Amino acid sequence: MDSNGAPPQSFDFVIVGSGAGSMCAALVLRKAGKRVLVLEKTALVGGTTAISGGVMWIPANRYMKQAGIEDSAEQATAYLDAVIGERPDMPGACRERRLAYVEQAPRMIDFLAEQGLKFRRIPSWPDYYDAPGASVPGRAVVSELFDIRRLGDWRKKLRPGFLPLPANLDEAMQLPLVKRSGEARKTLLRILGRAVADKLTGRQRSTAGQALQGQLLHAALQAGVEIWLEAEVRQILLQDGRASGVRLVRKGREQAVAATLGVLINAGGFARNQRMLDRYIPGTSAAWSSAIEADTGEMIEEGERIGAALAQMGERIGMEIALPPGSEKMMIKAAMQNDVCKPHAIVVDQAGRRYARESSSHPEFSERMMEHARKAPAIPSWMVFDSQYLGKYMLAGTMPGRKKPKAWAEANFLRSGATLEALAADCGIDAATLRATVERFNGFVRQGRDEDFRRGDSAYDRWVGDPLHTPSNTLGTIEQGPFHAVQLYPGDVGTFGGLLTDAQARVLRTDGSAIPGLYATGSSSASVMGGVEPGAGGSIGPAMTWGYVAARHALGATTD
Template sequence: MSYSESVDVVVVGSGAAGAVAALRAADLGLSVVIVEKAPKFGGTSATSGGVMWIPNNQLTQNDDSREKTLTYIDSLLRGPVQRDRLEAFVDQGPEMARYLQTAGVPLMQAQWPDYFAAAPEARADRSVLCDTFDGRELGDNFVLMREQFNRFKPFGRYAMDIGQFFSISTRAPDWIKVFVKMVFTYWTDFSTRLIGKRDRRFPQGAALMGNIFKQVFDRGVEVRLDTALTDVIVEDGEVRGVNVSSFGRSYDIEAKHGVVLAAGGFEWNQELRDKYFPVPGLTRDSSTPQNVNRGEALLAATKIGADTENMDAGWWMPTMQWPMASAANFDETWQTAFDVGRPSSVCVNRNGDRFVDEACSYDEFGIAMIEDQKKTGANTPCWLVFDATFRKKWTVGGLMPSLIMPDWRVPKDCWDHYVFKADSIESLAYKIKVPVDKLKKTVANMNDYARTGEDPEFGRGSNPYDQMFGDPTVTPNPCLGPINKAPYYAVPIYLGDLGTKGGLKANAKAQVVDSTGQAIPGLYAAGNNSGSPFGNLYPGAGGTIGPAATFGFIAANDIAQRAKGSPVAEGSATADAAEADVSTEKTA
C-alpha cells in the first residue's frame, strides 16, 4: 500500500494519554505525529483539574506501598477487572511519574483524601499535580492549547490554581486578598493582554498539559490539529497506519511501529449512550468539551475486530444548566461536584426523598443517581434544595453567591426554569412539583442532623473527604447546616460526566485485544479510549488522568522495545537501561 507519509508512531488524540505516549516515544528515539480532530490541543485533560492519582508515587518520603494500594483498591472493586492490567497501573504509575519529572515535567503531591476515606489503607497523598505553568512558554502555541471552562475562571477571565479555588470557593479568611492579587496579576500582564483575554497563568489541567506539551514541542513532535481519524489501516493482520481527514481532504499515514488510540470516550455520542448506559442521560449534560468525544476511534477499532469493556460506566459528575452570558439561545453545562454537599442544603429525588450522602465523591453521587432512578424512576434530574444562608456563601454551578450575584442580578428568564425560589418550603415544593409533606419532613430531618452533627441516614460529613468541602465555621459538623432561612431555592441537578469509563479492551501492555483476548498487532489504547483498569470505580482524585498517562507511557515503552526487536517480557512494560539512557540524554 502506498502512504502519503510515514512515521514510527501515530498518536490519535492530544490529552494526557496521547501526550505522554508521544513524549515517551520521542524520548525512546521514535518519530511521532499526534493527530487531533479539534482546532486546539490538550484534550479534555486541559480543561480538567489536572490531578493524577498515582499511588505509591514516592514524590515525598512516606510508607505507601504496592501492597497497601492493592488492599485499598481490592476492598472497593464492584466487579471483575483484568488483574494484570490493574497491577500494571499500580506498578508502572510511579515509574511514569518519575519519568515525567526526568523529562522536565514538575510534579508535586496534593493533599487530597482518597475518595473512600473509610476503606482500608486509604490515604491523602496519592494524588499529584503540576504547579501553575506560564503559558507563554509555549510560544506561538500559547493560543492553541484548549482553554479551561468558565467554571474554573471567575468572571470567565481569571485563572485559578487549586489553592486559590479552595480559598475563594470556601470564603477562607484570606479569600479577598487572594482574589485581588489574582486580578492584579492578570491586568498588569500588559504583553499578554495585547494578545487576548486568556490568562498566561495555566493552572490545574492547563498546568499539567502545558508542562507536558512544552516538552513535546521541544522534542520536535508535530501536533496536527483539525485532523480526524477516519479508519485504522490493517495489512497482513497488523495495524500499519491510519486514514485521517482534514477539511475534507483524506490521506493515509503509515505507522511503522504502532498506533496509539488516545482520543477520549464516547460521552458526546447519544446513540452509544442510549445503547450502553443503564440511565443514558443527555450528551449536553456532560461536562467535557462540547461535541468532541464522540467515540470515532472506538468505532474505527471495533470495525477491525477490537473488543470492548466497561461500556455501561461513566466517570459521573452532577451538573446543572445555566444560560451562556455571551451568546443568546445557548446554555452552559456547569459542574456541581462540591456544590451539592455544602451545608444548609439537601438533595432529593422527585419524590422528596434523599438518596445519597451529598458530600460524597462526584462519581459516587452519579452512581447513586443511577441506582435511585432505576429503583424509583424519580431521579435524573434530582433537586438541590437550599436556603438563603447557602445562597449567600456558595456557588451552584453558574449561579454565583448572592454576595456576587444578588437575586436582582439573576436574569429574569432564569427564575422558575433554571433556579426556583419561594418564601417557604411548602411553596417551593409546589413550584418544583415535589410532595410537600415529604420535602418538609426531609428538611426537618436535616435541621435535626445539623443540631446533632450526625446524619443517621447517609453519614454526611463523617469522613475526611466530605469534610474537605464543608465549612469549618459550621459546627458540630462542617457539612451539615440548618436549612431554615428564607427565601428557599432549588435547582435541578443532572446526571453529567467527565467522560466514559468503558472503551476498547486493552491488556497490561496497553495493546488492544480482540474478542478472543489476542492482541491486535500494532494497535494500542490509553485514557478513556480504553476501559478503566478499575472497572466501575473512581478511587481518588485523578483516577482518570493517572491511568491515562500511565498506559500512554506503557504503550510507548512496548512499541519502542518491539521496534528494537526485543519484545517486553510478559507482564512488564518497563524500558531497559539502554532506553533509560536515551531518555536521560534527550532531556539533559
C-alpha cells in the same frame, strides 16, 4: 496510497488524539529517537484534559515522599482492591492491570519530571472512599502554573482552560470564602499579585488542565514530535493482522500514514455521541456532558470494526450538574458537587425523599442518582436549600449572596418559596413528604450524625464541606426561609468504557489475544478503575500512565 496515488508517509509511531496520554507516549518514543506523529481531529490541542482540573491520581508519588507522606504500592493496591474488587464484568479493571497501574504510575510521573516538566501535589485532597489503604492527605498531583506564551504560535492552538487566573487549584478553592476568611483574602491577594506580575512581564500563566497540556505540548514540540491538527482518522490499517498505520482526512484530502512500531488510540470516549449513549448508557444525554464536543467515540467503533473487544461501556465519570439559562451554549456545565455538599442543603428525588450522601464524590453521587432513577423518578432531582445557604455559598457558578442573575428567575431555574410547602408546590413535590424529609435531616444535624447516609463521617466529606462551619463541615439545618431549589441532572466529564486492553496497554480481541501494534489509553479504553473513581485524577492519571506503558512496550516489541 493516498487519494492522489502518492505513497503513504511513514512514522515509527502514530498517536490518534492529543490528550495527556498521547503527549506522554510521544515523549517516551522521542527520547528513544523514534519518529512520532500525533493526529488531532479538531483545530485545538489538549482534548477534555485541557478544560479539566488536570489532576492525576498517582500512588506513592515523589511529591508525597518529598512531603514526608507515607504511601506504598501495597497500600494503594489494598485501596483499589477494596473499592473496585474482582468483577468479571470489569475486565479492564482486573487485578493484573491494577497492579501494573500502581507500579507504573509513579514511574510515569518520574519520567516526565526528568524531562523538565514541573508538578506539585495538592496539599490536601483525600481519596474518595473510606476504605483500607485510602490516603487522607491524598494522591493528587497537578501541573505547576505554566506560561503558555512559551508555546509561541502554538499558544492559540492550545484548548482554553476553565480558570483564566494564575491560581493553583487549591488556591481557587479558597476564593468562595473571601468574605468570611482572612486566609482566603490573603490567597486572593497572592493570585492578584501574580496576575499583575504577568501583565507587567508579558507572561500568561495558566493552571489546571490547560497548564498540564501546555507543559506537555511544549515538551513535545521541543522534542520534535510532529503534530497535525484537523486530521480526522477514519481507519486503522492492518497488515497481516498487525496495526500498520491509519487512514485519515486532512484539509479535505484523504491519505494514509504508516506506523512501523504501532498505533496508540487516545481519542476520547463517546460522551457527546447520543446514539452510542442510547445504546450503552440509556437515560443519559450528550447535552449533560462537560466533555469536549469531539468526544464522539468513532475510534472505539473503529476498533470494534477490526475485531477489538469492548468492555465497561455502561460506565461513565459522572458529575451532578445544573442547567442554568445559557448553559446549553457552554461546553462545561455547572458542576454542583461542591454545592450540594455544603451545610443547609440536601438533594431529594421528585417525591421529596433523600436517596444518597450529598457529600460523596461526583462520580459516586451521579451513579446513585442513576440507580435511584431506575426505582423512582429522580432525573431531574432537586437540590433544596435555605437562605442561610444562599448567603454563604456558591451556587451554580455564582458567588455567595442572594443576588442572582435575572435570567434565573425569568426561566424559573431558581425556585423559591416563603415556606417549604410553597417551595414544594412550585417544584411539584408532595409538601408533606418534603417537610418530613427536611425535619428528619434537621434532626440528624442537631444530633451531629446523619443516620440515613452517614454524611460527614469520612475524611473526604469533611474536606469537601465548609471548613468554617462548626461543628460539622457539611451538616447544617434547613430552617430559615425563604427556601429555594434547583434541578440537578446526572452529567458527566466523560465515559469510562471502550477498547479492552491488557497490562501493556495492548488492545485485545474478543478471544483475548492482542492485536499486534495496537494500543489504547484514556477514555478510548476500558478504565483500570472499573466503575469507580478512587480519587481526584482517576481518569487523567491512568490516561498518562497507559500512554507511557504503551510507548515503552512498543519500543521493546518489534514482534508480538
